[in-house]
Amino acid sequence: MGARDHLQIEVSQEEDRVVLALDGELDMASAHLLERAVDDPEIATKPTVVLDLQHLEFIDSTGLRIILSARKRCSERGQELAVTRGSQQVERLLSVTGMAAYLRTVTAPGELTA
Amino acid sequence: MTAGTNDGVPTGTIETDISARLDSGGLAPSRRGVVKRKEGTGAGDAGNVIAAATQRLDSTRLLRWDVYADAFRHELLEYADGPAGFVRRTLPYISRSIAAHEPILVAVGAEKVSLLKEALGRDAARVGFADMSTLGRNPGRIISAWREFLRQHASGAASALGIGEPIWPGRSAAELAECHRHEALLNLAFDGGAPWHLLCPYDVDGLDDQVIAAAQHSHPFVAKDGGRDGEATRPDLAMPPGPLEGVLEPPRSSVRELTFTADDLGVLRRFLSEWSEREQLHPEANQELVLAVNELATNSVRYGGGHGTLLLWREQDQLVCEVRDAGHIQDPLIGRSRPAPQQHTGRGLWLVHELCDLVQIRSSASGTVIRVHKRCSSG
Numbered sequence: 052m053g054a055r056d057h058l059q060i061e062v063s064q065e066e067d068r069v070v071l072a073l074d075g076e077l078d079m080a081s082a083h084l085l086e087r088a089v090d091d092p093e094i095a096t097k098p099t100v101v102l103d104l105q106h107l108e109f110i111d112s113t114g115l116r117i118i119l120s121a122r123k124r125c126s127e128r129g130q131e132l133a134v135t136r137g138s139q140q141v142e143r144l145l146s147v148t149g150m151a152a153y154l155r156t157v158t159a160p161g162e163l164t165a
Numbered sequence: 166m167t168a169g170t171n172d173g174v175p176t177g178t179i180e181t182d183i184s185a186r187l188d189s190g191g192l193a194p195s196r197r198g199v200v201k202r203k204e205g206t207g208a209g210d211a212g213n214v215i216a217a218a219t220q221r222l223d224s225t226r227l228l229r230w231d232v233y234a235d236a237f238r239h240e241l242l243e244y245a246d247g248p249a250g251f252v253r254r255t256l257p258y259i260s261r262s263i264a265a266h267e268p269i270l271v272a273v274g275a276e277k278v279s280l281l282k283e284a285l286g287r288d289a290a291r292v293g294f295a296d297m298s299t300l301g302r303n304p305g306r307i308i309s310a311w312r313e314f315l316r317q318h319a320s321g322a323a324s325a326l327g328i329g330e331p332i333w334p335g336r337s338a339a340e341l342a343e344c345h346r347h348e349a350l351l352n353l354a355f356d357g358g359a360p361w362h363l364l365c366p367y368d369v370d371g372l373d374d375q376v377i378a379a380a381q382h383s384h385p386f387v388a389k390d391g392g393r394d395g396e397a398t399r400p401d402l403a404m405p406p407g408p409l410e411g412v413l414e415p416p417r418s419s420v421r422e423l424t425f426t427a428d429d430l431g432v433l434r435r436f437l438s439e440w441s442e443r444e445q446l447h448p449e450a451n452q453e454l455v456l457a458v459n460e461l462a463t464n465s466v467r468y469g470g471g472h473g474t475l476l477l478w479r480e481q482d483q484l485v486c487e488v489r490d491a492g493h494i495q496d497p498l499i500g501r502s503r504p505a506p507q508q509h510t511g512r513g514l515w516l517v518h519e520l521c522d523l524v525q526i527r528s529s530a531s532g533t534v535i536r537v538h539k540r541c542s543s544g
Binding site: 076 | 427428430449459463467503509512516
């Protein structure tokens, strides 16, 4: 089973943000897909990047590391990174690592109240 | 004074009114400045229990303690007579630290927490409490918790007091083995760092003699029950075996086995999740176990030669998962420090400790074995 089968990333450009919707599992095998998606110049054009985690079924510490790298990458480009809430498994990892408080969290990809 | 055993560390945080006596003993002035202790006045606004307890600490013993107060002091505190004896033995130390305005964290069983709070009265608000049966069920989490305590409450403080009881009657043989390793690792983790006092109460009535004997080898200071409060001797510290050395007992029931490479992590997670579900592990615990074992397998792929073997079996009410690979872990304190949120790496084994009820790591040049336990009982 290839990495593409267990993680799909759908990119959508909104007026003030770009949304990366993650579907599947974010682990060592699929991490490079998110890395590549964040590096894509076409997502660098909006002030905010939202990672939509609502359909992410699994994430581990490698996935978390990639999200932290993405946050740093966005910050270097003058962008802000936000994440949506995720599945129970995703929320558990974010809370146990203290990441839930550290990352900017939005309830839905369309909600970006400042 | 028998401070000569302390190999020339005697630069204490010294109370002004006893410093003259310390000076006459040839001690160097404080490196860290003088702490303004308020022994007498501090007890004045406390309850009778505190006042009585404070009085029990005469100045000679205070002086002994202050000699060491510039270093980490890991001390075994033997007690008898159950929870009441525990309170009787620990209260003088707590009272003294309260009077000295030190940060205090007490991590013991829930019953002892209640009794101590009762004995401390309104001074209980000055003390942090944690239920060790939760915090320290997996002893591999405890050092991380002490580090957090020191980071959050004791940075800049002259000293701090921790009371932690990682071993209680009823601990399994595997838990005891890890607790003893934890006690030895505390020395490695905190020796040479910020000064603080960690007291480890041991129930001499409830625990086997060999448990007490093992603990005496991991504690540089031992306060015997029946000895005077604060009196401690430094036993000959036998060098403990390397914290990651040794072999684990082989499984005693039938084992399921799966070999894996980088391409199989998803398969491994499903294999484990289905087995855990059949074994009636609670769904949330199942998720935690899958995440933990996924972290171990990822480490095998990344650091352990690119592949590994997963073994699964049941031991009474516990599911046990073991990951073997060809890696060699060098850092005995790996996973025992909570990574800061902005830290990118080094989270895997810390997570495993957080998520599992027991973690056993054995590693040498011939490979690494990590065994994790998850309790099946719901709740």
